[in-house]
Amino acid sequence: MGAAESESEGAQRDLEGALTNGDHRAATDAQKRIARAEAKIIQLEDGKNILEQRKANAVAKAEELKRNPPPAQRLSVEQQIDANSALLPSQKEWLKTHPDAWTDQRKNMRLQGAHVEAEDKGFTPGSKKYFQYLEDRLGYSETEKRSMTMRRMTNPSPAVRPQGER
DSSP states (O other), X not given: OHHHHHHHHHHHHHHHHHHHHTOHHHHHHHHXXXXXHHHHHHHHHHHHHHHHHHHHHHHHHHHHHHHSOOOOOOOOHHHHHHHXXXXXXXXXXXXXXXXXXXXXXXXXXXXXXXXXXXXXXXXXXXXXXXXXXHHHHHTHHHHHHHHHHHHHHHSOOTTTSOTTOO
């Protein structure tokens, strides 16, 4: 910006000299140089203002992010289960088939208690007996039995159907 200001000041001196000498052509040339220099100054000031505004916006945005960080990306239930390194692969698979034991806080607390009880009873985590114990304690076994009974009642096998139906 200093070069444009120096150019404008030099052109103003030349204009004064040209007017003093009555040299209209030199005066016209000096006025054109003044106009160009002043236009450059305006452009540079506008650019400076834009940069200062962008900087202020960036600082304000950074401060806002410090005060109110964006919410963490929500992971799916399966992603949460997979991310838990304390679980055995078989436990992860079991949880994926029983996602409510992961998402329902009360059921998850019951699951944790059932896990401790299963270990106390000597069941190896991840074993068939271990999972059967968990399912019994959490009521999944009863739910599955009722579900199977309901299916049988609504879709009887051909051997149980009355004689006229086929």
